[in-house]
């Protein structure tokens with residue numbers, strides 16, 4: 001049995017196979033219309049969502065399966081203080097597969113280890129969002145014919161936007177990718193993402209505050225929303241929110257075949273007038289997301305059927321036990337009962353990173 005918590009839980013070969021499967025599903029929907037008959041997907045959404053939850057729901061319905069779940073923590077026993085581990089054990093009694101979204105970083109990993117069914121991370125705080133990345137990858141695959149030799153600009157909130165972190169992790173495995181990181185200095189890509197993803201994979205990157213300067217070099221422009229809900233200081237959000245607005249005028253400097261992506265929701269980052277530009281791909285991403293989620297549900301249920309035994313994803317990793325809690329207050333370990341602090345070494349100087357959230361370090 002397998003779960004998908006991080007996009008790199010899927011190999012490059014599996015991503016390619018999932019893209020091909022998603023395209024086949026989109027072209028031959030009737031072939032798959034009973035593929036999940038009798039199966040149930042539980043959507044456990046503790047955080048707001050439109051696309052992700054509804055596309056998971058539509059995906060399971062179009063596979064002939066059923067969907068149960070909740071939208072909003074206040075509607076679940078989380079409001080009474082139930083742990084993610086206990087929720088996952090409970091839902092394993094009712095469903096065959098879980099898609100879950102949380103504010104706490106690392107919650108899907110905890111659920112996948114506790115429950116008896118596959119878990120798909122549908123977004124955990126500012127950490128990861130692997131199925132949005134799958135939607136992004138299918139869009140790039142269809143529009144650009146593959147993933148090598150691309151210059152990709154990420155613009156907006158690179159600090160708190162999980163879709164950026166997951167897409168960078170996915171792209172780090174392809175050849176000759178150049179990354180242009182466009183953000184205000186307050187919202188730069190965090191050091192842990194550079195240290196864990198860009199640098200070990202020798203990804204070429206530059207940082208800039210100017211979208212206009214970056215524009216002519218880009219094959220892909222990935223716009224993002226400033227993540228209001230993750231700001232501690234709303235005055236700072238107000239100051240930064242309209243820093244980048246993509247307009248028809250600004251696009252004049254872009255390549256004729258550059259594609260414009262955005263995980264959505266957009267707040268103000270892309271003028272509605274840009275929607276008519278043939279390079280605008282953000283609503284195609286929504287549709288691609290549904291087909292990729294269908295392909296992923298099929299793949300994980302098939303693996304679970306052939307091998308119902310859960311893999312211990314921590315086995316053989318040499319993780320380090322510590323009595324010091326993770327210093328990231330949004331880490332799942334801060335609230336989960338009796339969760340043992342575990343760390344991985346990230347360099348030879350003794351630095352460690354939390355296994356659950358990938359963000360925090362042992363507090364001293």
Ligand code: NCD
Pocket residue numbers: 051052123129132162163224225263264265
């Ligand atoms: C993204 C998310 O939830 O991280 N939305 C989505 O799933 N399509 C992006 C965002 O909320 O800004």
